[in-house]
Amino acid sequence: xxxxxxxxxxxxxxxxxxxxxxxxxxxxxxxxxxxxxxxxxxxxxxxxxxxxxxxxxxxxxxxxxxxxxxxxxxxxxxxxxxxxxxxxxxxxxxxxxxxxxxxxxxxxxxxxxxxxxxxxxxxxxxxxxxxxxxxxxxxxxxxxxxxxxxxxxxxxxxxxxxxxxxxxxxxxxxxxxxxxxxxxxxxxxxxxxxxxxxxxxxxxxxxxxxxxxxxxxxxxxxxxxxxxxxxxxxxxxxxxxxxxxxxxxxxxxxxxxxxxxxxxxxxxxxxxxxxxxxxxxxxxxxxxxxxxxxxxxxxxxxxxxxxxxxxxxxxxxxxxxxxxxxxxxxxxxxxxxxxxxxxxxxxxxxxxxxxxxxxxxxxxxxxxxxxxxxxxxxx
Amino acid sequence: xxxxxxxxxxxxxxxxxxxxxxxxxxxxxxxxxxxxxxxxxxxxxxxxxxxxxxxxxxxxxxxxxxxxxxxxxxxxxxxxxxxxxxxxxxxxxxxxxxxxxxxxxxxxxxxxxx
Numbered sequence: 001x002x003x004x005x006x007x008x009x010x011x012x013x014x015x016x017x018x019x020x021x022x023x024x025x026x027x028x029x030x031x032x033x034x035x036x037x038x039x040x041x042x043x044x045x046x047x048x049x050x051x052x053x054x055x056x057x058x059x060x061x062x063x064x065x066x067x068x069x070x071x072x073x074x075x076x077x078x079x080x081x082x083x084x085x086x087x088x089x090x091x092x093x094x095x096x097x098x099x100x101x102x103x104x105x106x107x108x109x110x111x112x113x114x115x116x117x118x119x120x121x122x123x124x125x126x127x128x129x130x131x132x133x134x135x136x137x138x139x140x141x142x143x144x145x146x147x148x149x150x151x152x153x154x155x156x157x158x159x160x161x162x163x164x165x166x167x168x169x170x171x172x173x174x175x176x177x178x179x180x181x182x183x184x185x186x187x188x189x190x191x192x193x194x195x196x197x198x199x200x201x202x203x204x205x206x207x208x209x210x211x212x213x214x215x216x217x218x219x220x221x222x223x224x225x226x227x228x229x230x231x232x233x234x235x236x237x238x239x240x241x242x243x244x245x246x247x248x249x250x251x252x253x254x255x256x257x258x259x260x261x262x263x264x265x266x267x268x269x270x271x272x273x274x275x276x277x278x279x280x281x282x283x284x285x286x287x288x289x290x291x292x293x294x295x296x297x298x299x300x301x302x303x304x305x306x307x308x309x310x311x312x313x314x315x316x317x318x319x320x321x322x323x324x325x326x327x328x329x330x331x332x333x334x335x336x337x338x339x340x341x342x343x344x345x346x347x348x349x350x351x352x353x354x355x356x357x358x359x360x361x362x363x364x365x366x367x368x369x370x371x372x373x374x375x376x377x378x379x
Numbered sequence: 380x381x382x383x384x385x386x387x388x389x390x391x392x393x394x395x396x397x398x399x400x401x402x403x404x405x406x407x408x409x410x411x412x413x414x415x416x417x418x419x420x421x422x423x424x425x426x427x428x429x430x431x432x433x434x435x436x437x438x439x440x441x442x443x444x445x446x447x448x449x450x451x452x453x454x455x456x457x458x459x460x461x462x463x464x465x466x467x468x469x470x471x472x473x474x475x476x477x478x479x480x481x482x483x484x485x486x487x488x489x490x491x492x493x
Contacts, residue, residue, distance in 0.1 A: 027458075028437075030449075030456060030458070031413065031433060031458055032433075033455075034412070034413065034414070034455060034456065034457055034458065035413055035414055035429055035433060037455060038413075038414035038415075039414065039429070042414075042418075065429060065430055066428075066430060070430070071430045074430055074431060074433075074434040075433075075434045075437065
């Protein structure tokens, strides 16, 4: 072999083995040298033995062998994927759970953080019986965007960590017992066709939920989003709920809520928000009406009601000055007279409570009806 | 057009891949080195690329079906592979399965022609 050919061959071999794990490199290098040597001899035997003709044979041989990267690929019997079929399902399941938990935690942390910020935001307001707006409410939107940003980056981070962990598991071929395949038999199709339940069998297959019993996922998600939005507004910027009145170029904003003592009310809002989100998440996970959904709605309704009673009855959440202010601006209008006498903190509270109770009852009634009429239950 | 060719190539490759291990095992009753195996298979009408065969030999060795030995006697060092006892067992089993499959295939085709 001419020095030039040798050089070419060694370059080729180097390109192949550099992709391989250290232990394999030397041996594979020797193998390749053997192989290329043999192929070279064959080529030289085919063609003439002249110097000019043998000059191109090494190139011919190496071209025949093909791209070193491709060659190296064939030596690598380790998975050419990050997460293989064995782990894929587990990975997805795990990812879903962890990411939703992360998102929920981040949102909650942001809300709590925002509440703390909101308390020193109050210096922007001047108070002389009613709050006069000095700074715009543009504070809320950057805050919301910030929360969304935090959620996204947290979720991306979690995605990376979980995927990394599973990629390592894949390489180590660690046996995952969590969702391990058990013996499938007839009893998996549900209704205890055979008495014994050993792992998954056809007997275990839940009956298909009735079409009309299905819970629309979009509705559950919308519920969650609405709860979070409303909750955020109530917790972070209760001032938003206000009567705005413009007179002589001066904008007066009369908050409807008792801003000064808002910290007394925020725990109840937080709790109510928590219950609502848990209920919606549960409905999202289950996907169809049934006993669990019904129980959840009842429990959520009761707990929310308790929170609301605490919220409204312990102390009036309404801005005490709102009503006197209303009297002031509406006092001139005769028709308003009756309206004003009847409306005060008590009546407003009761109205709101009544509406909330009504909504809860309707939800529970719907859940009960769907369960009883089309009721099916996963085992 | 390119997709058709890709499909054809991939189906063909799948078919060949299935027979590869058996073809190789069948030749390894006696010690052989890589390139000689390539040539002998070619002579018998079984085409195989060296860059497929060499990694395959390694894999089979790792799985315990083949054993290897470096012969440093000759002009250059050579790695010889040969079937292990386990490899013999597997080979016989695979061969039997192949014959069953082939018979089954024959049946299927016969019926088609009818």
